[in-house]
Amino acid sequence: MKSRTKAVVIGGGIAGCSTLYHLTQEGWTDVVLVERDELTSGTTWHSAAQVTNFGMNQTMVGLKTHSINLYKELADDPDYPINYHHADGGIRLANTPAQMDGYRHFASMARGMDVHFEVLDADECARRHPLISTDNLIGGLWDPLDGDIDPAQLCQALARRARKAGAEVYRNTPVTGLKQHSDDTWTVETTKGNIDCDVVINACGYRVNEVGAMMGVHHPVMSMEHQYMLTDTIPAIEEAGHRMPLLRCPISDYYCRQEKNGLLVGFYEQDCRTWGMDGIDPNFVNALCPDDLDRVIDVLEGAFARMPALEDVGIHTIVNGPITYTIDGAPLVGPIPGKRNAFCIIGLRAGLGEGGGHGWLLAQQIVHGEACYDTWVLDPRRFTGHGNTELCALKAIEDYQNEFRFHFPNEHRPAGRYAKTTPLTPVLEAEGAEFTVVNGWERAEYFKPAPDFHVTHGFKFDEAHDIVGAEVAAIQSAVGLTEVNGFNRMEISGTDAHRFLDRMSCSKIKSAPGKISLAYLLNHHGMVKSEVTVANLPDGRIWVGSAAAAEWHDRDWLNLHIGADEDVQVKTLTDDHTILLLAGPKSRDVLSAVSRGDWSASAFPWLSVREAFIGIAPAVVMSVSFSGELAYEIHIPNAHLYAAYRAIRGAGGAHGLRLFGARAVESMRLEKGYLHWKSDLLTEFDPFETGLDRFVDMSKPAFVGKEALQARVEAGPQRKLVSLHLDADHAAAHGGASVMVADTVVGTVTSGDWGYRTKMNLAYAFIEPDLAAEGTRLAIDVLGQMVQAHVIKPGPYDPGYTLVRP
Numbered sequence: 012m013k014s015r016t017k018a019v020v021i022g023g024g025i026a027g028c029s030t031l032y033h034l035t036q037e038g039w040t041d042v043v044l045v046e047r048d049e050l051t052s053g054t055t056w057h058s059a060a061q062v063t064n065f066g067m068n069q070t071m072v073g074l075k076t077h078s079i080n081l082y083k084e085l086a087d088d089p090d091y092p093i094n095y096h097h098a099d100g101g102i103r104l105a106n107t108p109a110q111m112d113g114y115r116h117f118a119s120m121a122r123g124m125d126v127h128f129e130v131l132d133a134d135e136c137a138r139r140h141p142l143i144s145t146d147n148l149i150g151g152l153w154d155p156l157d158g159d160i161d162p163a164q165l166c167q168a169l170a171r172r173a174r175k176a177g178a179e180v181y182r183n184t185p186v187t188g189l190k191q192h193s194d195d196t197w198t199v200e201t202t203k204g205n206i207d208c209d210v211v212i213n214a215c216g217y218r219v220n221e222v223g224a225m226m227g228v229h230h231p232v233m234s235m236e237h238q239y240m241l242t243d244t245i246p247a248i249e250e251a252g253h254r255m256p257l258l259r260c261p262i263s264d265y266y267c268r269q270e271k272n273g274l275l276v277g278f279y280e281q282d283c284r285t286w287g288m289d290g291i292d293p294n295f296v297n298a299l300c301p302d303d304l305d306r307v308i309d310v311l312e313g314a315f316a317r318m319p320a321l322e323d324v325g326i327h328t329i330v331n332g333p334i335t336y337t338i339d340g341a342p343l344v345g346p347i348p349g350k351r352n353a354f355c356i357i358g359l360r361a362g363l364g365e366g367g368g369h370g371w372l373l374a375q376q377i378v379h380g381e382a383c384y385d386t387w388v389l390d391p392r393r394f395t396g397h398g399n400t401e402l403c404a405l406k407a408i409e410d411y412q413n414e415f416r417f418h419f420p421n422e423h424r425p426a427g428r429y430a431k432t433t434p435l436t437p438v439l440e441a442e443g444a445e446f447t448v449v450n451g452w453e454r455a456e457y458f459k460p461a462p463d464f465h466v467t468h469g470f471k472f473d474e475a476h477d478i479v480g481a482e483v484a485a486i487q488s489a490v491g492l493t494e495v496n497g498f499n500r501m502e503i504s505g506t507d508a509h510r511f512l513d514r515m516s517c518s519k520i521k522s523a524p525g526k527i528s529l530a531y532l533l534n535h536h537g538m539v540k541s542e543v544t545v546a547n548l549p550d551g552r553i554w555v556g557s558a559a560a561a562e563w564h565d566r567d568w569l570n571l572h573i574g575a576d577e578d579v580q581v582k583t584l585t586d587d588h589t590i591l592l593l594a595g596p597k598s599r600d601v602l603s604a605v606s607r608g609d610w611s612a613s614a615f616p617w618l619s620v621r622e623a624f625i626g627i628a629p630a631v632v633m634s635v636s637f638s639g640e641l642a643y644e645i646h647i648p649n650a651h652l653y654a655a656y657r658a659i660r661g662a663g664g665a666h667g668l669r670l671f672g673a674r675a676v677e678s679m680r681l682e683k684g685y686l687h688w689k690s691d692l693l694t695e696f697d698p699f700e701t702g703l704d705r706f707v708d709m710s711k712p713a714f715v716g717k718e719a720l721q722a723r724v725e726a727g728p729q730r731k732l733v734s735l736h737l738d739a740d741h742a743a744a745h746g747g748a749s750v751m752v753a754d755t756v757v758g759t760v761t762s763g764d765w766g767y768r769t770k771m772n773l774a775y776a777f778i779e780p781d782l783a784a785e786g787t788r789l790a791i792d793v794l795g796q797m798v799q800a801h802v803i804k805p806g807p808y809d810p811g812y813t814l815v816r817p
């Protein structure tokens with residue numbers, strides 16, 4: 012066994028084998044995999060191993076395409092062929108119009124990745140799958156490349172190729188400890204000796220937290236018991252003359268694929284069970300949980316009704332094994348929060364289908380610092396302090412119970428709610444707030460007109476559309492108030508703080524006390540990494556603020572770059588303070604009524620910051636605006652939040668103050684031309700492609716990503732972010748929708764919403780640069796309908812910025 016290597020992958024299931032193989036493909040050949048037992052002896056060996064191309068965003072679709080191409084290549088390798096039923100085809104069923112809209116949107120999104128799903132009606136579903144009835148069926152989504160693979164053969168094939176490239180695999184070698192040294196390298200302790208390495212990768216499946224504990228980390232990953240059954244031969248399958256397509260059913264919560272001449276049917280029962288919450292037997296190896304078909308009777312009945320042939324066939328095997336879930340159902344693939352040179356590929360609930368792609372994207376991140384796609388949807392830093400065992404268990408159960416029922420836009424499910432709140436949460440709830448969840452925080456989405464008001468979730472504009480419009484109108488004509496909790500806020504201190512921030516950002520950052528700058532951070536490839544507000548408080552403190560979800564991402568990125576000779580400290584204040592956002596032409600009047608001092612435009616112009624009292628509450632007030640109206644962000648310590656709120660509410664009455672929520676903010680920022688981190692600000696594009704030219708100062712002597720950006724400028728843009736005005740009023744263009752010229756995809760929407768003040772249906776999209784000129788006419792595939800659109804100047808609302816500077 013080697014005593015020194017570049018990277019140690021811990022775990023020899025599909026996650027570990029794929030990572031090992033892809034590390035060698037990215038150029039790291041001095042790498043090893045250590046496995047406590049035999050390869051695939053965790054979950055992988057008994058997987059149903061379906062391999063679909065379906066995903067709900069382009070990153071997932073792209074990585075699954077990689078899996079499919081790789082598996083096909085492995086299956087066709089004459090030296091070591093493996094069993095892969097490639098392209099049997101598969102159908103996701105639907106019995107509601109809203110589900111069908113979702114499928115139309117996913118088909119539009121996938122088209123941008125050169126993946127061609129088809130939306131079928133019920134009869135066509137039955138024609139392609141001769142065993143199904145069309146009762147209670149509207150239609151489905153056809154994935155032509157759906158199939159299944161032999162999981163053990165797949166892992167052996169990947170390990171074999173990795174070994175050929177120079178990697179080593181140590182079986183029966185449990186990892187027993189992990190130590191990190193002051194130079195950020197690691198020692199991996201095993202029962203057979205120690206291995207020193209630069210990078211460790213946790214790929215331990217359901218034992219993820221045993222290995223996590225060795226580095227002092229708890230990962231928000233939970234295991235659920237999951238069962239499938241295998242039937243005897245079904246004569247209709249024998250007679251069909253072709254393989255049955257796969258089925259996934261959100262109506263009765265099962266999946267089904269052909270196995271020999273019978274079926275394999277897997278269940279997502281409502282009466283489901285977590286597994287291993289109180290520890291896992293060390294001898295649970297190549298093992299299964301006791302089967303229990305009684306608890307899946309509800310699902311079985313649905314499957315029998317859809318496929319009557321199941322009623323007459325014997326069941327010869329039942330498999331029940333642990334399958335891992337995370338808080339939002341997507342895996343954790345990327346850097347481990349708060350650690351250096353440590354990565355994970357965990358929480359895979361569809362690891363056979365996705366594993367090829369996840370290992371590919373992870374290896375790119377390890378070797379090159381970033382992957383070819385923006386991987387935020389997989390990033391382990393997307394859950395922060397709320398990612399504990401109990402919350403994860405509740406979300407895992409909820410997700411399992413809804414396995415094939417995708418989330419609709421603005422849908423936030425009830426399990427594990429109120430994970431992060433402020434003293435205002437119950438107050439706003441009493442005012443009628445409907446909450447959305449942002450990084451675990453309950454944030455007001457809009458205010459309901461009646462306690463029993465609720466919306467029907469779907470992809471079209473819903474019943475809250477006009478309510479949000481009324482909130483926007485109140486802001487535009489008078490003043491509105493909302494709470495922005497969980498806003499990421501870091502205090503940067505030390506004598507080198509400004510120099511450090513200047514080096515981290517491609518933008519000019521003001522250092523004068525009382526001034527605020529909006530700045531962009533790039534990665535080493537010159538691509539957009541983060542968007543931050545840098546506020547120089549009058550007393551010399553520097554606050555760096557960014558999106559709530561960016562809390563751990565931005566903290567780790569900044570910490571990683573503090574030089575050994577730099578005096579810089581980063582302290583997180585996110586949980587201590589909350590923003591009260593006051594917006595509208597009367598916001599200055601309200602502020603002046605609750606706070607001493609001169610708040611006039613000359614004394615406190617746009618992009619200023621000062622400390623003040625709001626009534627009796629201490630506050631940091633910033634004159635910044637995401638809405639395009641005169642606005643103030645009032646940052647209050649949580650202990651004083653209610654006092655500040657009462658003062659503002661009290662004074663606001665005389666000025667027509669109305670509460671508003673996050674949906675109004677989303678609409679207004681699109682009208683104003685502001686971008687949203689990880690919707691429009693992505694690591695796949697540089698700041699010039701993203702239209703941030705005015706924030707890039709190439710005359711600065713150095714900043715992270717400058718050289719790479721220079722090279723990109725010389726090569727010319729691949730894409731350009733544009734603003735689009737759609738000729739439609741039934742639905743927004745959701746992120747992922749394809750932008751078309753005739754039958755050709757020329758771009759992808761990143762976000763879209765109705766602009767109430769401009770009365771425009773607006774969207775941002777990255778499109779081919781030669782189509783980016785204002786006035787260019789395009790079409791957008793919105794829920795299967797080609798909607799006409801044209802390119803407009805970004806920020807159609809108050810283009811002269813007269814309203815924010817009165």
Ligand SMILES: Cc1cc2nc3c(=O)[nH]c(=O)nc-3n(C[C@H](O)[C@H](O)[C@H](O)COP(=O)(O)OP(=O)(O)OC[C@H]3O[C@@H](n4cnc5c(N)ncnc54)[C@H](O)[C@@H]3O)c2cc1C
Binds near residue numbers: 060062222239
């Ligand atoms: C019944 C069932 C059906 C499924 N069907 C499908 C499907 O149709 N399609 C699909 O894509 N997915 C399916 N899945 C999910 C899929 O099987 C998993 O996502 C995948 O196998 C997880 O692989 P993994 O490598 O993350 O974990 P594992 O396969 O569990 O591998 C982890 C490895 O880490 C090793 N390890 C743990 N601790 C240590 C240590 N201390 N030192 C060294 N090694 C260690 C373990 O021994 C194990 O080999 C199914 C799962 C179940 C349970």
